[in-house]
Amino acid sequence: MHNADIPPDVLRQREAKWLDMLNSWDKWMAKKHKKVKLRCQKGIPPSLRGRAWLYLSGGKVKKEQNQGKFQELDSQPGDPKWLDVIEKDLHRQFPFHEMFVARGGHGQQDLFRVLKAYTLHRPEEGYCQAQAPIAAVLLMHMPAEDAFWGLVQICEKYLPGYYSAGLEAIQLDGEILFALLKRVSPVAHRHLKKYKIDPILYMTEWFMCAFSRTLPWVSVLRMWDMFFCEGVKIIFRVGLVLLKCMLGSQEKLKACQGQYETMELLRSIEPRYMQEAFLVQEVSQHTLYTVQYVVSSSKHSLCLPLLVTFGKCMP
Amino acid sequence: MQNNRKEHLYKILVIGDLGVGKTSIIKRYVHQTYSTNYRATIGVDFALKVLNWDSETVRLQLWDIAGQERFGNMTRVYYREAMGAFIVFDVTRPTTFEAVSKWKEDLDSKLTLSNGQSIATVLLANKCDQKRDFLTNNSLKMDQYCKENGFVGWFETSARENININEAANFLVKHIIASENDILKSVVPDTISPQLNSDKEMTCSYWLSLD
Numbered sequence: 001m002h003n004a005d006i007p008p009d010v011l012r013q014r015e016a017k018w019l020d021m022l023n024s025w026d027k028w029m030a031k032k033h034k035k036v037k038l039r040c041q042k043g044i045p046p047s048l049r050g051r052a053w054l055y056l057s058g059g060k061v062k063k064e065q066n067q068g069k070f071q072e073l074d075s076q077p078g079d080p081k082w083l084d085v086i087e088k089d090l091h092r093q094f095p096f097h098e099m100f101v102a103r104g105g106h107g108q109q110d111l112f113r114v115l116k117a118y119t120l121h122r123p124e125e126g127y128c129q130a131q132a133p134i135a136a137v138l139l140m141h142m143p144a145e146d147a148f149w150g151l152v153q154i155c156e157k158y159l160p161g162y163y164s165a166g167l168e169a170i171q172l173d174g175e176i177l178f179a180l181l182k183r184v185s186p187v188a189h190r191h192l193k194k195y196k197i198d199p200i201l202y203m204t205e206w207f208m209c210a211f212s213r214t215l216p217w218v219s220v221l222r223m224w225d226m227f228f229c230e231g232v233k234i235i236f237r238v239g240l241v242l243l244k245c246m247l248g249s250q251e252k253l254k255a256c257q258g259q260y261e262t263m264e265l266l267r268s269i270e271p272r273y274m275q276e277a278f279l280v281q282e283v284s285q286h287t288l289y290t291v292q293y294v295v296s297s298s299k300h301s302l303c304l305p306l307l308v309t310f311g312k313c314m315p
Numbered sequence: 316m317q318n319n320r321k322e323h324l325y326k327i328l329v330i331g332d333l334g335v336g337k338t339s340i341i342k343r344y345v346h347q348t349y350s351t352n353y354r355a356t357i358g359v360d361f362a363l364k365v366l367n368w369d370s371e372t373v374r375l376q377l378w379d380i381a382g383q384e385r386f387g388n389m390t391r392v393y394y395r396e397a398m399g400a401f402i403v404f405d406v407t408r409p410t411t412f413e414a415v416s417k418w419k420e421d422l423d424s425k426l427t428l429s430n431g432q433s434i435a436t437v438l439l440a441n442k443c444d445q446k447r448d449f450l451t452n453n454s455l456k457m458d459q460y461c462k463e464n465g466f467v468g469w470f471e472t473s474a475r476e477n478i479n480i481n482e483a484a485n486f487l488v489k490h491i492i493a494s495e496n497d498i499l500k501s502v503v504p505d506t507i508s509p510q511l512n513s514d515k516e517m518t519c520s521y522w523l524s525l526d
Contacts, residue, residue, distance in 0.1 A: 085383065088334040088355075095352035129333065129383045130357045167388050198392045204358030213354065260326075260376050263361060 006043075015045045018052060025055050040229035041284045043222050050141030056228040058157065059149035070145040073117040082119040082127045086112060089129060093136040100136060110144040111136055117148050118155070128163035130208035131155065137212050137224070154210075158231055162208055170208055173232075174199030177207075177239055184240045188247035195259040202266045206242075207235055214269075219276040226283065234283060241282045242266070245273040321371040325491055326378060326396055330418050331403035332411040333382030336441040339474035340403065341377050344484060349475050356381045359393050366488065373488055387421065394426040399491045400436045401483065406471070407445050419464055430498050435490035437483055438469035444476045 006014075021028045021036065028036055036056075044052045054060045063070075090108040094100050099107035114135045119127050134154055138147035155162070161169030178199045182189040192199075205213060210227060212220050215238075227234040246265055247253060256262045272278060329337045338353045338360065345362040360379040365372065380386070380393050402418045404411040415438065423433045438461055461469050467490045470483040 085333065091351070092353065092355040095354065128385050129355050129381065132355065133357075163385075165385060167385060171389070196395075200389050200392055201359065204389070208357055213357070260361065260363070264363075267361065 011045055014039075014042070015047060018045055018048045022048065022051060022055060037229050040225045041280060043280075044225045046221075049221065049225070050138075050146065053138070053224070053228050054142060054146050054150055057150055057153040059146065059153045062152060063145065063149045066149075069121075070117055070148050073120045073148075074113055074144075076120055078116045078120055079123070079126075083116060085129070086115045086119075086127055086132075089115075089132045093132045097136075097140070099140055107136075107139065110139050110147070113144050114139065114148045114151060118151055121148075121152065122155075125155070125164055128167075128208075130205075131163050133209045133212050137210075137220070158227070159207075159210070159235075170204060171200055173207060173236075174203050177203055177236060180236065180240060181243055185244040185248045187249060187253070188243050191247050191253050191262065192243075195262055197259055197262055201263055203239055206239055210235055211238055215274045215279070216271070216276070219274055219279050222276045222280055223283070226280075237283045238279065241279065242269055242273060246270070323368070323371060323373045323492070324376070325373065325398040325488070326376045327487065328378050328380060328394060328397045328400040328422070329403060330380050330390075330400060330422065331382060331439075332405070332408075332414045332418075335382065335403045335405040335408075335411050336474050337382065337401075337403050338379055340401070340439065340441060340472065340480055341379050343474040343477055344480050345377065347477075349477070358386065358389070364484070366484075368488065368492075375484070375488070390421060391425045394422065397426060397434055398428075398495075399434055399487045401439050401487065402436060402466070403439045403441050405442050406440050407442055412440075416464055419466070423465070428494065428498060432494065432497075433465060435467050435487060435494055436465065437487045437490075438466045439483060440469060440471045442473060442475070443471035443478060444473040 017039065021039070040052075040056070054063075090111055091100070091103055093111065097107070099105075100111070102108070111132065115127055115131060118131065118135075119125075131151065135147060135151050138150040141147075142150065159169070162173075178189070178192070181192070211223055215223065223234060223238055243266075246269055247256075247262070256265045329341055331337055333355070338356055339349060341360075341362050342353065343349055345364045356379055358381055362377045362379065364375040364377060366375065367373075378393060378397065380390065400422055402415055402422070404415050406412075419436065422436065427433055438457075440457070457469050461467075468486055470479045470486070472479045472483060474480065
């Protein structure tokens with residue numbers, strides 16, 4: 001259903017290309033990374049998506065380096081403090097997906113195992129509610145052990161600190177997003193500033209769940225294909241595209257004069273801006289922005305240069 | 316929209332531990348629906364309810380705030396400019412009641428009205444259609460608890476069975492309007508309003524109306 005628009009012979013060709021890549025992965029990553037990136041932008045064939053994500057994320061390597069680790073964590077009881085919270089969330093992830101629809105069904109059981117294993121793997125981090133949709137999307141594509149290592153990679157390599165106590169990393173990225181928006185769409189930036197709309201009011205779920213609960217499903221998969229290849233900048237770019245499309249012209253802003261009205265608008269993004277072909281196009285077109293962002297906190301100030309490439313073409 | 320109707324706009328927070336039914340209460344109140352399939356709230360969610368209040372219009376912005384403690388760092392931003400709040404707990408889980416005072420303290424420490432008072436807050440004992448075995452059986456004790464902890468009142472609610480949700484909301488709106496009038500009064504110089512204890516009297520009368 002996800003590739004209804006791709007002719008079967010093209011799909012078969014792509015599968016062959018991806019199989020070839022997966023079979024000599026290290027070589028491809030070392031020597032032809034651009035090609036890998038391009039193929040991720042075109043979309044990973046559904047039949048190989050789970051495997052490709054695990055390879056791209058480095059989860060496969062981690063799994064091999066830590067053989068038996070998941071089984072070991074899986075066999076431990078876990079801290080009741082976290083288990084209690086995780087259990088409350090099991091039926092609240094993609095509740096209409098066939099895999100998670102049945103209470104206590106296989107999907108929910110695996111979700112429990114993966115999330116519990118993570119709290120044992122990083123007891124100081126524990127469990128954050130936003131990890132559940134991430135783990136659920138992974139589980140739709142791979143077995144529990146692989147999903148666990150995929151989750152580890154997302155939490156530690158792709159979005160470090162997003163789920164940690166205090167949630168400082170997500171708030172920092174919110175401010176960076178806002179600083180980037182000033183360059184990408186001054187109109188949208190001014191509007192959000194005028195109504196004192198703090199980034200965490202609209203980007204928390206977007207970023208913490210890597211858009212898995214925001215975009216139509218086909219687009220989620222395409223964005224994740226690119227995200228696993230290129231990292232967090234894909235998340236930034238999607239966020240910037242959506243903000244620019246929704247708030248980027250005076251005409252659009254007429255209808256949302258106010259904080260609440262604006263947040264309502266950002267919660268009901270027009271489908272055409274979330275459509276996969278449009279998003280892939282916008283997100284993969286390159287204009288280079290460098291934003292030097294200075295963050296001062298009570299203890300110290302960090303200087304974070306962030307390189308974000310961003311689509312130029314806009315409606 | 317009708318001509319000359321006075322409009323009030325209030326931001327109302329719905330807070331409390333995770334899984335107590337905040338989202339369900341809001342969906343029931345705003346959309347008259349109930350489902351067991353709501354997703355966990357990540358960050359914050361919103362809904363709007365419009366009420367006809369005598370000859371006026373009241374618009375309630377309901378802010379549905381993630382219950383996990385981890386999001387506590389963000390509540391300062393979520394609370395900003397709220398006029399009222401529901402703190403929700405689940406009558407079947409005592410720990411969620413124990414967390415109520417934490418939520419109240421968090422709220423009061425981060426948000427006060429322009430007169431320095433804390434915002435009107437109503438306690439909701441949710442899932443009252445289910446088996447419960449503590450405290451809320453004893454309504455005198457609950458009244459006492461509310462007084463001691465600065466709640467303007469409490470209601471047993473059920474989003475599933477649609478019990479008391481409209482009542483609780485109306486009650487909160489009444490309080491918000493009253494506290495708005497209070498603020499207006501406090502702007503007027505002292506000499507004109509000699510009743511120093513008006514605040515307390517106000518609170519008492521509402522307590523009576525609870526029963």
